[in-house]
Amino acid sequence: MIKFDNIVKKYQRQAVIHNFSLEIEEGQLVVFIGPSGCGKTTLLKMVNRLIEPTSGKIYINGKDISKIDPIELRRNIGYVIQSTGLFPHMTIRENLELIPKLKGEDPAAIEEKTERLLNLVGLDPVQYIDRYPKELSGGQQQRVGVARAFSTDSDIILMDEPFSALDPVTRSSLQEELFNMQKELNKTIIFVTHDMDEAYKIADRICLLKDGEILQFDTPENILKNPASEFVENFLGKRRVWNNPEVLKAEDIMIPDPIKVSPVRNVLQALEIMKEKKVDSLMVTGKDNLLIGLITLKDINVTDRTMLIGDVMERNIHSVSEDMDLINVFKKMNEHRIGYLPVVNDSGQLRGLITRSSILSALSSQLMDLEVAF
Numbered sequence: 001m002i003k004f005d006n007i008v009k010k011y012q013r014q015a016v017i018h019n020f021s022l023e024i025e026e027g028q029l030v031v032f033i034g035p036s037g038c039g040k041t042t043l044l045k046m047v048n049r050l051i052e053p054t055s056g057k058i059y060i061n062g063k064d065i066s067k068i069d070p071i072e073l074r075r076n077i078g079y080v081i082q083s084t085g086l087f088p089h090m091t092i093r094e095n096l097e098l099i100p101k102l103k104g105e106d107p108a109a110i111e112e113k114t115e116r117l118l119n120l121v122g123l124d125p126v127q128y129i130d131r132y133p134k135e136l137s138g139g140q141q142q143r144v145g146v147a148r149a150f151s152t153d154s155d156i157i158l159m160d161e162p163f164s165a166l167d168p169v170t171r172s173s174l175q176e177e178l179f180n181m182q183k184e185l186n187k188t189i190i191f192v193t194h195d196m197d198e199a200y201k202i203a204d205r206i207c208l209l210k211d212g213e214i215l216q217f218d219t220p221e222n223i224l225k226n227p228a229s230e231f232v233e234n235f236l237g238k239r240r241v242w243n244n245p246e247v248l249k250a251e252d253i254m255i256p257d258p259i260k261v262s263p264v265r266n267v268l269q270a271l272e273i274m275k276e277k278k279v280d281s282l283m284v285t286g287k288d289n290l291l292i293g294l295i296t297l298k299d300i301n302v303t304d305r306t307m308l309i310g311d312v313m314e315r316n317i318h319s320v321s322e323d324m325d326l327i328n329v330f331k332k333m334n335e336h337r338i339g340y341l342p343v344v345n346d347s348g349q350l351r352g353l354i355t356r357s358s359i360l361s362a363l364s365s366q367l368m369d370l371e372v373a374f
């Protein structure tokens with residue numbers, strides 16, 4: 001969708017962007033983040049040619065944008081900045097409909113789209129559509145700014161720290177609105193911020209920059225769990241996982257290869273396996289390692305120890321997927337008042353077992369990392 005190919009930018013022979021290459025897939029929300037002066041806004045403005053690279057090329061859908069008329073290019077790229085950029089002498093309706101009218105879109109379709117976008121950003125069209133920007137709060141103006149960027153029907157939206165001047169409550173609300181809009185409308189968005197918490201809340205992928213170079217480009221989860229360098233780790237903060245417990249997935253806290261048994265073994269054999277492995281429960285798996293049940297000491301408290309496990313095991317057991325986060329694992333344990341959860345893949349095959357001990361072990365590991373860091 002968007003390809004940066006060996007981009008270099010120099011000011012008076014001083015390079016601020018160094019051989020920057022990156023590909024952004026269609027429908028992704030990619031956050032550019034880093035300390036002040038790292039080049040994130042410069043790169044953003046290169047996409048709509050507000051800034052031209054010293055060398056290198058940028059492609060959109062395989063087309064070299066240096067060969068596209070800048071005015072035409074910008075009409076097809078949404079752009080949101082911190083100060084909203086709304087025209088003060090125009091109503092909200094006029095601000096939203098300006099570019100669609102310049103592009104010659106159908107008037108009825110423009111009107112329908114304007115109302116739909118206002119609803120998407122949480123503003124009632126009846127109440128706000130004929131007001132002027134000065135009659136709105138800062139947060140409301142920023143909502144209109146986001147709606148206007150989407151009104152162009154462009155596939156690409158550029159957002160340069162659009163929420164940084166807002167209060168925390170309004171900012172959080174707009175982050176949620178943006179996330180929902182992007183999932184519904186499937187735009188390709190480049191979002192510039194200096195706030196890692198904001199990046200984690202909205203991004204599909206994060207590009208962490210320093211001095212015009214990429215330090216790490218990955219999903220939020222992988223960056224938080226596996227920072228590529230000490231600088232990245234320090235930028236994220238030492239308490240990164242504790243501040244974002246949802247980054248820990250079931251596969252991170254499970255016991256891999258839990259003790260399991262075949263349903264055709266008998267109760268006596270199950271008891272011997274429990275004694276040998278020092279456990280009080282066994283996962284029961286069938287063909288191809290499919291999880292079919294669970295047997296505990298309570299289940300095998302029977303007189304006839306020749307009975308098959310398949311006849312006495314619990315069949316209606318709760319399990320979780322490998323990508324369920326820690327918060328929801330806790331919720332499921334508390335909801336069903338259980339101290340263990342098997343982890344299965346999409347095919348129902350047993351991948352691991354979460355117990356309260358395995359959770360404590362994973363959290364203790366994070367705490368040790370934190371203590372070492374300090």
